[in-house]
Amino acid sequence: MPRKRMCTTTELIQHLKSKGITFSYMDTAEAQHMLDTTNYYFKLTSYRKNFAKDNDEKYINLDFAYLTDLAAIDAQLREYLLELTLDIEHGIKTFIITNISNNSTEDGYSIVQEFKNKYPAQYEHTLTQLNKNRYLHDLYKKYHSNMPIWVFMEISSFGVLSLFTDFYYKKYKTKNLRQIHAHLKFCKNIRNACAHSDPFLINLFSDKEFLRHPSAPVMSIGEKMNISKEYITDLKINDLISTFYLHRKIQSSKLAEHRVREGKRLLNRFNRHNEWYSENQKINTFISILAKLIDYLS
Structure with missing residues (x-):
């Protein structure tokens, strides 16, 4: 170009x-x-x-x-979605640590070594980042040569957590981890977009973001959320369905109530100048779907 x-x-x-x-x-x-x-x-x-x-x-x-209004709304939307993914990340780490602690065949160390052997590049990158972290450097000095799962979960990025979840599920086929395994990779897309402040409210329902074959778990959950099949093929909607599903599955009802209240405030912000977008089908469709996703948390 x-x-x-x-x-x-x-x-x-x-x-x-x-x-x-x-x-x-x-x-x-x-x-x-x-x-x-x-x-x-x-x-x-x-x-x-x-x-x-x-x-x-x-x-x-x-x-x-x-344009300025949509940019302001988008910033609030990304902040809200990022909070959801942080909740999910914390919940999954807690779930994995608890599951391994209650697994009589695990000692908390060997599983980390197995992950290291299977994914050496990702493991070494995690330790390198820990070594550079001025606030957590003491963890590196204490555990870098013999890493327990509870420390590894603490220092793992969302991407490494997703990889470890897949790794652990494939080893033990834990029933409660099956749905987490099926949806986490889509949730990661939301996390990355929000963490990097990528514009989210662009190319809504565009052919450029069309998913030809959505996964069966996402299709099933989307239908339970009363979201039309034609919209589940949109990449953003696909990933949002997984994110809201995981939050409801993992987090407490008390935290969910808090996120629902925040979500309602976000919807009110969307509608502050609703007359500007009254004839914009893409924006109105997105707002309608977002409302269903937020209601799903309650």
């Missing part, structure tokens, strides 16, 4: 105008201040992909304020 000329903020605003984007709810001076101090052009304008164009390739019913 050829390089593009870097434009000034004023030039970028003129480009948006040429694409049919209006400045009725936020004037150009406010927009320039926003782009200069609060959010950058590439990320902010990514939300335009949720809006239709006319035959002249100009956006229909899209004001710059809509």
